[in-house]
Amino acid sequence: MRAAIFHGPGTPLTIEDRPLPVPGAGEVLVKVCRCGVCGSDVSMTGDAPFTFAPGPIGHEFAGEIVEAGSGVAALKAGRRVACLASIPCGACAGCRNGNPVFCLAPRRGIGGGFGEYVTIPAAGALALPESLSFGDGALIEPMACGLHALRLARLDPGAHVLVLGAGSMALSIIYWARRFRAGRIVVASRSAHRREIAMAMGADAFHSFADDDPADLASLLGDGPDLVAECVGKAGMLGEAVRYVRPQGTVVSLGMCQKTEPVMPAMLTFKEVRLLFPVAYSVEEFAETARAFDADGVHPEMMVSDVIGLDALPRVLEDMRNGTHAGLKVHVDPGRR
Numbered sequence: 001m002r003a004a005i006f007h008g009p010g011t012p013l014t015i016e017d018r019p020l021p022v023p024g025a026g027e028v029l030v031k032v033c034r035c036g037v038c039g040s041d042v043s044m045t046g047d048a049p050f051t052f053a054p055g056p057i058g059h060e061f062a063g064e065i066v067e068a069g070s071g072v073a074a075l076k077a078g079r080r081v082a083c084l085a086s087i088p089c090g091a092c093a094g095c096r097n098g099n100p101v102f103c104l105a106p107r108r109g110i111g112g113g114f115g116e117y118v119t120i121p122a123a124g125a126l127a128l129p130e131s132l133s134f135g136d137g138a139l140i141e142p143m144a145c146g147l148h149a150l151r152l153a154r155l156d157p158g159a160h161v162l163v164l165g166a167g168s169m170a171l172s173i174i175y176w177a178r179r180f181r182a183g184r185i186v187v188a189s190r191s192a193h194r195r196e197i198a199m200a201m202g203a204d205a206f207h208s209f210a211d212d213d214p215a216d217l218a219s220l221l222g223d224g225p226d227l228v229a230e231c232v233g234k235a236g237m238l239g240e241a242v243r244y245v246r247p248q249g250t251v252v253s254l255g256m257c258q259k260t261e262p263v264m265p266a267m268l269t270f271k272e273v274r275l276l277f278p279v280a281y282s283v284e285e286f287a288e289t290a291r292a293f294d295a296d297g298v299h300p301e302m303m304v305s306d307v308i309g310l311d312a313l314p315r316v317l318e319d320m321r322n323g324t325h326a327g328l329k330v331h332v333d334p335g336r337r
C-alpha cells in the first residue's frame, strides 16, 4: 500500500510503498477514503519549534473497516467510520479528564491518514451516521475542535462573536457559535472569496480586510465582541484579538501560531481579558459533532475545495506553506491515482 511519509523539517513528504498493516488484538484495519490536510500538517512539517515525529502523518480521516482484530465485536468489516486523532488508553489521569490529547500512555494516533490503509485501536473509530459522506466524516475531527473551544470559553447564548480568519478552524467556530445561539457573528478575513462559505456556516456579517473600508468593521462590532476567536495563526493576531474584545471579554487562540507573540500584560489587565488556548476535543465532543451534523442535515463537505490523490500531496503541502494555494479545505483520497 502507498502512504505519505514525513522525514523531517524542510524535506517534502515522500510517497512510499509500505506493507499492508495487520490489525492486532483490539485493533481495526481501516481503508482511508478521505483525509483532510490540517494547518498543523503544514506548520508541523516545516521549520518550526514544534514538528511531528518522522513517520506517516494525516489525522483528519474517515474510511471503511476492512478487518477487525481479535476482541473487536462492535465494528465489523464494511462499517464506515471517522477516526480520532489521539486515541485514549482510557485508564490514565489524562484520559480521565476527557481529552485524549493528554493521554499519558505511549502516543497512538496522529498519523497514517495520508495512506491507503491504517490500523488503529477500535476505541479510535466512531461509526459514521448514514447521512454523512466520507468527506463529512473526515471533517468531524477539525470541526470538533471548535466545539471544544466554545465549551471551554463557556459561550453564552446571545454573546457577540468576532472570528478572525476564514479557514476551516474559523468555519468550525462559526458553525458552533450559531448552534450555541450566539448573538451576532462577525467574520474578519483577508480572504474575500470566503465570504459565501462563512455566511453559509452561520455568520451574520463578513468583513474583508482586503476589499472593505476599515471603518466598516468598527460599525459591525458595536460595543465590542464578547468573544474573539483568533483563527489566523500569524504573529500579531493575538494582540489584535485583545484589542478588539470588549472589557472582561474572552479571547480564544486557535491559530496555533509558532512565532513568539508579544502580549502586554497591562493591556490584558486593563480589559481583564480571559485568554484561552484550547486544544483538540474529548471523545464525547467528537461523537457529539457527528450527531450534530446528522441532526442538522449540515454537510461540512461544502468546505472541501480540492480532492487530490497521494501523488499531488507533497506539492500541495509546499504550496500551502508558501501561501500560493488558494483552496480552503484540501482532502486526500489515498486510493485515487
Ligand SMILES: [Zn+2]
Residues within 6 Å of the ligand: 038, 039, 040, 059, 060, 142
Ligand atoms: Zn488537525
Ligand SMILES: [Zn+2]
Residues within 6 Å of the ligand: 088, 089, 090, 091, 092, 093, 094, 095, 096, 102, 103, 104, 105
Ligand atoms: Zn490515557
